[in-house]
Amino acid sequence: MTTGHVFIATSLDGFVARQDHSLDWLLKQPDAEDDDGGFAAFMDSVDGLVMGSGSFRTVLGFGQWAYTKPVIVLSSSLTGQDIPEELKDKVRLSSAAPADLMQELQEEGWTRAYVDGGRMVQSFLRQGLIADLTITTVPILIGSGIPLFGSLDRDIDLQVDSSRILPTGMIQTTFRVA
Amino acid sequence: MTTGHVFIATSLDGFVARQDHSLDWLLKQPDAEDDDGGFAAFMDSVDGLVMGSGSFRTVLGFGQWAYTKPVIVLSSSLTGQDIPEELKDKVRLSSAAPADLMQELQEEGWTRAYVDGGRMVQSFLRQGLIADLTITTVPILIGSGIPLFGSLDRDIDLQVDSSRILPTGMIQTTFRVA
Numbered sequence: 517m518t519t520g521h522v523f524i525a526t527s528l529d530g531f532v533a534r535q536d537h538s539l540d541w542l543l544k545q546p547d548a549e550d551d552d553g554g555f556a557a558f559m560d561s562v563d564g565l566v567m568g569s570g571s572f573r574t575v576l577g578f579g580q581w582a583y584t585k586p587v588i589v590l591s592s593s594l595t596g597q598d599i600p601e602e603l604k605d606k607v608r609l610s611s612a613a614p615a616d617l618m619q620e621l622q623e624e625g626w627t628r629a630y631v632d633g634g635r636m637v638q639s640f641l642r643q644g645l646i647a648d649l650t651i652t653t654v655p656i657l658i659g660s661g662i663p664l665f666g667s668l669d670r671d672i673d674l675q676v677d678s679s680r681i682l683p684t685g686m687i688q689t690t691f692r693v694a
Numbered sequence: 695m696t697t698g699h700v701f702i703a704t705s706l707d708g709f710v711a712r713q714d715h716s717l718d719w720l721l722k723q724p725d726a727e728d729d730d731g732g733f734a735a736f737m738d739s740v741d742g743l744v745m746g747s748g749s750f751r752t753v754l755g756f757g758q759w760a761y762t763k764p765v766i767v768l769s770s771s772l773t774g775q776d777i778p779e780e781l782k783d784k785v786r787l788s789s790a791a792p793a794d795l796m797q798e799l800q801e802e803g804w805t806r807a808y809v810d811g812g813r814m815v816q817s818f819l820r821q822g823l824i825a826d827l828t829i830t831t832v833p834i835l836i837g838s839g840i841p842l843f844g845s846l847d848r849d850i851d852l853q854v855d856s857s858r859i860l861p862t863g864m865i866q867t868t869f870r871v872a
Contacts, residue, residue: 528829528852528869529843530708541849641835651706655854655869657819659846665707668837671719674706676833679857679865687857687867691706691833 518621520566520631520640522649523558524664525686531661532634537574541658548683553652559585563626566617566640569594570662571633572607581606588629590617590636614640638666646693648677653687696799698744698809698818700827701736702842703864709839710812715752719836726861731830737763741804744795744818747772748840749811750785759784766807768795768814792821816844824871826855831865 525542526532533539564586567575572589575582581603589599592611599607610617621629631640640646651664672693679689703720704710711717742764745753750767753760759781767777770789777785788795799807809818818824829842851872860866 653867655852655872657843657846657850657852659844659849665835666837668835671837672835674833674835676859676863676865679859681854681857685854687854687865689831689865694833 517615517645518563518618518626518629519647520618520629520645521558521562521647522631522637522651523555524632524637524649525652525654526664527654527656527658527661529657529659530663530665531658532664533574534658534661537570537577537662539574541656542654545654545656545686546684551683553682553684553686553688554650558650559583559630562628562630563621564588565630565632566590566636567632568636569598570635576600585630588617588621590614614643614645618645634662634664634666637664641665641672641693642668644693648690648692649674650688650690652682653689655685655687695793695823696741696796696804696807697825698796698807698823699736699740700809700815700824700829701733702810702815702827703830703832704842705832705834705836705839707835707837708841708843709836710842711752712836712839715748715755715840717752719834720832723832723834723864724862729861731860731862731864731866732828736828737761737808740806740808741799742766743808743810744768744814745810746814747776748813754778763808766795766799768792792818792823796823812840812842812844815842819843819850819871820846822871826868826870827852828866828868830860831867833863833865 566588569591587607588610590610674691675694677690677692682688744766747769765785766788768788772787852869853872855868855870857867
């Protein structure tokens with residue numbers, strides 16, 4: 517089956533965005549022009565993205581479409597009308613269950629899917645659909661927001677593959693689901 | 695004033711203990727006999743510890759008193775009767791506000807206090823009484839428990855001082871409050 521892979525930034529207290537989806541705390545961090553934290557290489561390694569409606573709205577808000585790979589928006593509330601005309605060939609809506617979606621994507625030839633956004637990551641993790649997570653920890657506490665992780669039925673053991681301090685002063689660690 | 699210093703392990707999802715204070719998820723991790731993760735050196739660097747009643751009860755539950763340095767238990771609910779006789783010269787109860795306690799400790803000659811336990815860390819952080827945090831991230835998701843961090847009135851910016859993978863496969867990072 518297609519495997520899920522996470523590449524995400526969180527505050528030190530574990531939030532991927534403020535409650536209103538704002539990323540000001542992340543965007544104010546210093547840039548490192550010559551080091552993208554491995555993002556381009558990660559993007560090259562996936563066949564496409566899976567995100568929820570919250571992340572999709574945030575990305576739409578950037579004004580400029582950031583992805584060259586196909587994007588699946590997993591949502592039971594959005595309809596085709598919520599996808600702007602110019603994105604119809606780049607974005608596909610699905611209301612499938614996560615495991616069914618990964619089966620479908622497998623049949624379409626996807627090997628690796630980038631699973632993005634707090635709610636999606638939680639849901640795919642709970643169902644054992646995530647193979648690894650690259651988490652970039654931003655050295656800031658924001659106190660509240662949308663958490664990367666959520667409740668679980670059972671513990672999930674991971675293994676650290678690699679960890680480094682980025683030139684921006686963030687910590688980037690790759691965890692493999694054990 | 696005496697500065698607060700944190701040295702604590704958390705699950706990747708940010709919990710210092712399960713809801714019932716259990717540390718089974720931490721205690722099951724591999725030992726590294728020749729590397730204590732810098733704990734002894736950290737203990738040498740502090741004049742004593744400040745912890746809440748929850749951490750105190752957990753430590754009492756270990757059966758064996760672990761600390762050679764004086765311990766202040768900050769609690770408005772515990773009384774002298776909650777301190778076992780054999781610890782009366784090692785443990786002191788206080789119901790002071792955190793800043794007042796740090797002022798008192800300063801007058802007693804403390805330079806550095808080890809602030810331990812999720813609730814204490816949150817309360818001392820909110821009041822600007824923490825200078826740095828060494829956080830050892832255990833590669834496990836436990837889903838729920840006592841969080842290291844809590845709500846804040848405002849963001850707290852930190853800086854990464856150092857980060858390494860311990861021989862046990864945990865990530866240890868020291869953050870300085872900016």
